[in-house]
Amino acid sequence: MNQYRVPRVLIVLAHFDETRNPEGRPDFIPQGTGHLFLAGAFARDRVSLRAYSEFHDGPLVDEAAFAELDMLVLTGVTAAFDRMRHLTAYARTKSPGCVIVAGGPVVRNLPVSSAETFDYACEGDVEEMQAVIKEVFGEWAVSETILPRFDLAGWGGPVSYVETSRYCNFKCSFCALTAEGRRYHSYDLGYIEAQLRNVPAKKYVLFIDNNFYGNSKDAFHAKLDLIRSLWKEGLFQGWIALVTGDFFRDPDNLEAVRAAGCLGLFSGVETLNEAQLKRYQKKQNLVVPQLEAIQTCLKAGVAFQYGLMFDPSSQTMQAMQDELAFITGESRMPLPAFLSLTIPLLGTPLFDECAAEGRFLPSAKLRDMDGFTLMTHPLDNLDDVALFARKLSRLDGNRTQILRHCLGFYRNYRRSLSGRQMIHLLANSLRLALPSVMHRHGLPTRSGSDGNLTYVTTTQPLGPLYTPAFRVGEGFRAHFAPTMITDASGALDETIARNLEYRTGQRQRTSLGVK
Ligand code: B12
Ligand code: SF4
Incomplete structure (x- = not known):
């Protein structure tokens, strides 16, 4: 492509909202940032770039957005594969010759289907985008360093997003990162500082790492030293991070993060049931009794938030209801910020277990792997x-x-937590108890048009996005058929099996050092 025509590039964070809410979730925290990092791989001002998040702004269905494109870049979670196929059909219809580039978990877990669908199916990190840009447009269109382009996001809200590490050093049986098998690593301090200085002036920073604590004490403390100095410089008012359960083994860690400006931590509690934690291979949650870790954290003046998961294929209704009743009756811990069903994501040990034991429901669909719809x-x-x-x-x-829980929680921690920490945690409880009131006041809730939903993958309606938003070429109709996990008899779909076999072969070749 010649250097004198400014290429037009559209980067989309593809997303299916589980409740079929068509408006996006601009108030939700956290937001995905993959599209902004990918935008950072293009040389500034040499390419006409549009970065769009379907999670933030709702489905991209505007026909004009796909016209005269030279490149469409796609990112998203594994369940968004079908959405990426829809967007590919739109771009190929409106802009024949447009180069389609996709990457992330979708391509890593569906390598065969991705290679058949996209022009570039990238299994690498965001740096691979630079190589693709160079090959398609030329060296001049590549940015030397990759800093996320928050200027293209058009986001409001008080939170900025920064990543200090990639992947995770644990291997929980349900986790997408266990399936991907990539090595945990921290970014160097220079890159962390560059990201922190690059974020728009907002009040708070959210470190979206899967594991902010990591596997090296030295690296952790060096990172905290940097964050403390930038916090003292006034770059942000405080921060929140995601840590794994082993963080709470050393009581000094809490004081260290607090002294560096930490306001709150999020940790994947998942369940308070020990047998279930062992089933999930979540050993790091067994090193300190979970309720004790939560209390110590809150008493140290650091807010604690967590997610819970329920697996109806290995837990009885009684067990799940008992756990919910225990938590709502236990005011020494906050209520969960996030509740979901355990998802047997593609390529995870849990997926293999469900497939081997015939646990998947018939006509299970990839699109329903959202933690909201029953898959097994x-x-x-x-x-x-x-x-x-x-x-x-x-x-x-x-x-x-x-x-009642709100009141008890307030009494327990009114001395150790600040007003803003308490308000934040209690607002979360109220969101669970009074979603319509919170929503009317503009506060984020999980609202949506879920009247027709069955919550069971076999019968769950696909939703309106599976009907093309405008006329697509005859050859692209098949892009709107759902990707199936199982057939009507419950047997593993042949295309999924082919993708997973290829992945297994790929891993074996890598471990034997064969290219
Ligand atoms: C923000 C976030 C969300 C947001 C937005 C998701 C999105 N589409 O980005 C929301 C709230 C929607 C979300 C929802 C869910 N999430 Co989430 N989420 C995150 C979080 C915290 C940050 C994502 C992010 O912005 N990362 C930073 C960017 C730069 O990294 P990245 O997107 O992973 O991209 C990297 C590579 O994959 C690659 N890459 C990605 N795309 C492309 C494209 C090209 C062309 C190239 C070259 C490279 C490339 O480059 C990047 C690294 O350099 C991650 C944890 C994490 N730290 O990553 C979990 C994470 C992505 N979520 C996860 C999960 C499990 C979920 C849920 C299924 C949870 C649930 N039980 O409900 C739901 C899905 C709901 C649905 N409807 O399908 C998993 C993985 C999911 C998966 N593979 O499918 C993660 C990794 C957390 C974890 N450890 O389990 N999530
Ligand atoms: S600790 Fe979290 S990110 Fe790491 S493997 Fe387990 S679930 Fe995944």
Whole structure:
């Protein structure tokens, strides 16, 4: 391509909203930043760039957005593969010859289907984008260093996003990172500082690392020294990070993060049930009793937030309801910020287990691997479990209990937490108890048009995005058929099996050092 025509590039964070909410979730924290990092691989001002997040702004269905494109770049979570196929059909219809580049978990887990669908199916990190730009446009269109282009995001809100490491040093059986098998590594301090200085002036920084604590004490403390000095410089008012359970083994860690400006930590508690944690291979959550870790954190003046997961294919309804009742009755811990079903994501040990034991429901779809829709045969009656899933994000609808919990929590921690920390944690509880009131006041809730949803993958409607938003070429109709995990009899779909076999072969070749 010649250097004198400014290429037009569209970068999309493809997303399916589980509740079929068509408006996006601009108030939700965290937001995905993959599209902004990818934008950072292009030389500034030499390419006409548009970065769009379907999670933030809702589905991209505007026909004009796909016209006269030279390149479409796609990122997103594994379940977004079908959405990427839709966007590919739109771009190829409106801009024949447009180069389609995709990467991230979708390509890593569906290498065969991705190679068949996209022109460039990238399994590497964001740096691979630089190589693709060079090959398609030339060296002149490549940026030397990759800093996320927050200027293209058009986001409001008080939070900025920064990453200090990639991947994770643990191997939980349900986790997408275990499937990807990439090595945990920290960024060098220079790059962390560059990111922190690059973020728009906002009040708070959210470190979106999977594991901010990591596997090296030295690297952790060096990172904290840097963050403390930038916080003291006034670059941000405070920060929040995601840490793994082993962080709480050393009580000094809490004081160290607090002294560096930390306001809160998020950790994947997942469950308080020890047998379930062992089933998930989540050994790091067994090193310190979880309730004790949570109390110590809150008493040290650091807010604690967490997610919970429920697996109806290995837990009875009674066990799941007992756990919810325990948590809503236990005011020494906050209510969860995030509740979901355990997802057997492609390529994880949990996926292999479900496939080997025939646990997947018939006609299971990739699009439904969202933590919201039941994918596997439950131990109890399917209809009862579907009702449980429907009510899960509202803590089973136990409003009075939740409000009582708020009061108890306030009494327990009013001395150790600041006003803003307390308000934040109590707002989360109120979001669970009174979602419609919170939503009316512009506060983020998981709202959506879920009246027609069954919460069971076999019967869950695909939703309106599977009907093309405008006329697409005849050859692209198939892009709107859902990717199936199982067929109508519950057997593993042949295309999925082909992708997974290829992945296994790829891993074996890598471990034998064969190219
Ligand atoms: C923000 C976030 C979200 C946001 C936005 C997701 C998105 N599309 O980006 C929301 C809230 C929607 C979300 C939802 C979920 N999430 Co989430 N989320 C994150 C989080 C915290 C940050 C993502 C991010 O911006 N990272 C920074 C960017 C730069 O990294 P990245 O997107 O991973 O991209 C890297 C590579 O993959 C690669 N890459 C990616 N795309 C491309 C494209 C090209 C061309 C190239 C060359 C390279 C490339 O380059 C980047 C590194 O340099 C990550 C944890 C993390 N730290 O990554 C989890 C994470 C992505 N989420 C995860 C999960 C499990 C979920 C849920 C399924 C959870 C649930 N139980 O409900 C849901 C999915 C809901 C649905 N409807 O499908 C998993 C992985 C999911 C997967 N592979 O499918 C992660 C890794 C967390 C974890 N450790 O389990 N999530
Ligand atoms: S600790 Fe978190 S990121 Fe790491 S493997 Fe487990 S679930 Fe995944």
